[in-house]
Amino acid sequence: MKAKRSYLLLALALLAPIALLARPDGDRVATRADAGVVPMGPTADQSTAAKLVYGILSDSRYAYRPLPLDDALSQDVYKHYLDALDPSKQFFTAKDIEGFMPLATRLDEAIKSGQLTPAYDIFSVYRKRVGERVAHARSLVKDDHFDFTTDERWEYDREQAPWAKDSGELDELWRKSVMNDWLRLKMAGKKPEAIVQTLDKRYANLQRSVEELDSEDVFQTFLNAYTSAVDPHTDYFTPKTAEQFNQQMSLSLEGIGAVLQRQDDMVVIREIVPGGPADLSRKLQPGARIVGVAQGDGALTDVVGWRIDDVVELIRGKKGTRVRIEFIPPEGGVDGPPSTVTIVRDKVQLAEQAAKSEIMTLPASGREPERRIGVIKLPTFYQDFEGRRRNPNDYTSATRDVRRLLDGFKTQNIDGVVMDLRANGGGSLDEAVDLTGLFIDQGPVVQVRESGGRVSVSGDTAQGVSWDGPLAVLINRASASASEIFAGAIQDYGRGLVIGENSFGKGTVQNLVDLDRWPANEGRRRFGQLKLTIAQFFRVAGGSTQHKGVVPDIAFPASIDATEYGEDTYPNALPWTRIAGVSHTQYGNFAPLLPRLETLHQARARTDKEFQWWLEDVAYFRDQAAKKYVSLNEAERRAERDRQETLRKQRQEERKRLGLPLDPLAADLSDDGLGASERDIIKDVAREKLAEKRPDPLLRESAAILGDAITVLSQDKTLSAQVLPESTTPSSWAD
Structure with missing residues (x-):
């Protein structure tokens, strides 16, 4: 469980596949779009933040149960970090883990000193392994030879499973995973050509999402491995995630009042907040694809291929300021002609x-x-x-x-x-x-x-x-x-x-x-x-x-x-x-x-x-x-x-x-084989609304x-x- 409070906080999970457009503070980070694999390494601010967190969590004046950051806790941090990166043990091999072992008792000194290179070294291997696994999965999809008449099964819960001894064992694990993905789509009525296209894109998107992770993402993941080793309800928030946390607690934000979701290379509007600026514009609607953003009368910035948080960072802003959005209406398709709307940001209540x-x-x-x-x-x-x-x-x-x-x-x-x-x-x-x-x-x-x-x-x-x-x-x-x-x-x-x-x-x-x-x-x-x-x-x-x-x-x-x-x-x-x-x-x-x-x-x-x-x-x-x-x-x-x-x-x-009362979803509960980002957004939101009436x-x-x-x-x-x-x-x- 995750907590949500500004002073005294109590638990609440904060996991969501969408982003709310809200007011920024500070400068926008540089986009990672089209940048390829981003070099990894801690910044000076992250080194300082790590030392600050260590000082607080080891001090009884702040922490309810302060723990010394020694070799024993370092090994717990190491385990939490591996679990955060590869919880299902689908990427690392036993040989990788053996290679990491010397780092298990060095993470305490890394945090104390702010020299966080070991965390980034582990992540670099993780990112490489993701690329290897995705390449293998995509090759399996393009060479359909699955036999669905056997007694094989996909063991999806691997929390207690041992690490795969080598890449060959991982190949077999992924073969069954891809088989399951293929079978779900086949049972949902998809033709082989459509299945190939869907799964190839799904695995490519998995690799892209990992390649887009930057130093801030890695730092937050690693530091939360430390905080969760100390206490299950202790968490570190980067400046960006801290802002999102506080917005959720206040049920209000300053922006245009829209919920965004990424689909393939574009950020798409999932929902419009009733009564918000986007709603009052009468132009933006669910399913619209955002392709460009400008501040006031400034030049439009092409945001196709951008991470969703970078697009949010451009769109959100202080109450009373203007943002110009170039978008493709939902009826226009991916390559439809774009339209433009200028919206004055305002305070939005998340009703x-x-x-x-x-x-x-x-x-x-x-x-x-x-x-x-x-x-x-x-x-x-x-x-x-x-x-x-x-x-x-x-x-x-x-x-x-x-x-x-x-x-x-x-x-x-x-x-x-x-x-x-x-x-x-x-x-x-x-x-x-x-x-x-x-x-x-x-x-x-x-x-x-x-x-x-x-x-x-x-x-x-x-x-x-x-x-x-x-x-x-x-x-x-x-x-x-x-x-x-x-x-x-x-x-x-x-x-x-x-x-x-x-x-x-x-x-x-x-x-x-x-x-x-x-x-x-x-x-x-x-x-x-x-x-x-x-x-x-x-x-x-x-x-x-x-x-x-x-x-x-x-x-x-x-x-x-x-x-x-x-x-x-x-x-x-x-x-x-x-x-x-x-x-x-x-x-x-x-x-x-x-x-x-x-x-x-x-x-x-x-x-x-x-x-x-x-x-x-x-x-x-x-x-x-x-x-x-x-x-x-x-x-x-x-x-x-x-x-x-x-x-x-x-x-x-x-x-x-x-x-x-009839169940409004009685005819719509079969598995469609798709992930959240692969479904038709308008239909998916409508289905969520119907679920509330069950x-x-x-x-x-x-x-x-x-x-x-x-x-x-x-x-x-x-x-x-x-x-x-x-x-x-x-x-x-x-x-």
């Missing part, structure tokens, strides 16, 4: 990641009346830190947005609220505290223990609440950090039910340190930022979420194998521990109610077709993942594909018969469980008195 609400209606059944449950989906605990400093009364904030949605619910006769935090990897610690304050009336929310052992308590100090009625929190294995603080506090206070899967188990706090604040750099961005673990957080009851996560009151079957994903999969993660609890209000004790809710849930789940289908799918995909291989026998693969397609059709027909049995069941709780407590006064003491019962829980 897709903001809190959203919906209302679910649970029909009356037996003694249960109709219930209206408000759902708030929160993808991340975001906050615009710069905006808050400029104007504390007007800034982007998860809590402010959720408060607005809760106020809206009050006028819509809502019986209860479900906070959906599935896949919410965290964000701002302040937001986790403030959001909890919308549901409790003053009190501690989280305890934070620093490296020296000092424990501080953060809590809600504002009087009153935004919602005092029935509440449930829905979590899954990907709910982490700030999500765990919020869910844990709601559970400890007895303020609401926690439903779903065990959460991720991240119980540490990170701080973002600007490395440019030390050396005299005349205000330029030179050294980047370091996100490091500075503390551990604990629930108000005293327990940590580290490793164990938040255990739900009503549990759904695990959709992800905990041995594959979660804090306890990191060998160097902090252990679980606990400290003394702090005094807090106990709004309720749901323990006496849980057996009744579990019985009602299980009875409903047994007859809920969509829930049962979800259980079947989870079991199927976990079984497939556990195999760690796919068959290269075409008949076997087609039979399995046909079974899945038949199953989807049967389910869709049953949906029609039962009057259930039936969600887990959310509906969570709402039903909350409805059960409301009904049971309103009808069983004795149980209600046990669960919700009269002195602290929010009036609308038991109606």
Whole structure:
């Protein structure tokens, strides 16, 4: 997991194949387009940055768990670096690894001194091996001789596999990999000529992407091998990636408001942000290919063949400035006539990641009346830190947005609220505290223990609440950090039910340190930022979420194998521990109610077709993942594909018969054999939008469980008195 916060940071993965156009600071780096293989070597600024990072991570005044950078840690850095370059062991041979071994205990001195040549030496070999493997793969594609009638299989999970002993063993490994790529396209209906063209281009693009990596890319990869060897949530950001990180946290940027994706030699518009400058221009649209960029009335720069981040660097700019973009409309094809548009940059709000609400209606059944449950989906605990400093009364904030949605619910006769935090990897610690304050009336929310052992308590100090009625929190294995603080506090206070899967188990706090604040750099961005673990957080009851996560009151079957994903999969993660609890209000004790809710849930789940289908799918995909291989026998693969397609059709027909919502992707779930950059962008985005409308049995069941709780407590006064003491019962829980 990766974290996202400007001061106190909590985990959130920041992996995306697209780039957002945003405001730059400093000069644009030189383009790598058409430059061939870029010479590798550290810059003076990188040497300084490495020494700064070492100084911070080895100092107990900064790091929660400082580690000496010695030969033992150097070997861990070495292992992390190899894993970052070649995680599937498809490029290096055992002989390469043997040649690297003398460097394994020299990387500590390289970092301390800033003499980083060993890291670049390893990368140079890696880049050469990629070229060799790609050449071999392309030769296999052009000489189609694959036999798909054998019992061969492609072992794709090679994390624990030994390094290939020589190039011949790698040839065999790649033969099976190419066979799998070919078979996927063949089963998707592609003709041999089209398959050859697609795969040849795919492998050529792989080599080009590696050749385009520059010194900054290699430096960040290597330094993150060091930071991750120290702690799984410590990361180094170059100036460019630090800016992107902060934009994601603020949900805002200054630019034209477009999402870009690279396809072959061109950068293409994937999405237009509604209401942004590009949208208001009425000229740019998804699928448009950008071929030239100019600042104001300046000369156009041809950007065909450029890296996507270099194109972004040209297009983004300060609010109020003009950028001129030359593009080929999507209907014009690759060689169509270009058009030009001039756009005035502005501040753009990234609404897709903001809190959203919906209302679910649970029909009356037996003694249960109709219930209206408000759902708030929160993808991340975001906050615009710069905006808050400029104007504390007007800034982007998860809590402010959720408060607005809760106020809206009050006028819509809502019986209860479900906070959906599935896949919410965290964000701002302040937001986790403030959001909890919308549901409790003053009190501690989280305890934070620093490296020296000092424990501080953060809590809600504002009087009153935004919602005092029935509440449930829905979590899954990907709910982490700030999500765990919020869910844990709601559970400890007895303020609401926690439903779903065990959460991720991240119980540490990170701080973002600007490395440019030390050396005299005349205000330029030179050294980047370091996100490091500075503390551990604990629930108000005293327990940590580290490793164990938040255990739900009503549990759904695990959709992800905990041995594959979660804090306890990191060998160097902090252990679980606990400290003394702090005094807090106990709004309720749901323990006496849980057996009744579990019985009602299980009875409903047994007859809920969509829930049962979800259980079947989870079991199927976990079984497939556990195999760690796919068959290269075409008949076997087609039979399995046909079974899945038949199953989807049967389910869709049953949906029609039962009057259930149809699955908008039922006819579009077969493997097309393509990668993200190979698909038609317009169709791919449309498919993503449809995916958001797919039936969600887990959310509906969570709402039903909350409805059960409301009904049971309103009808069983004795149980209600046990669960919700009269002195602290929010009036609308038991109606």
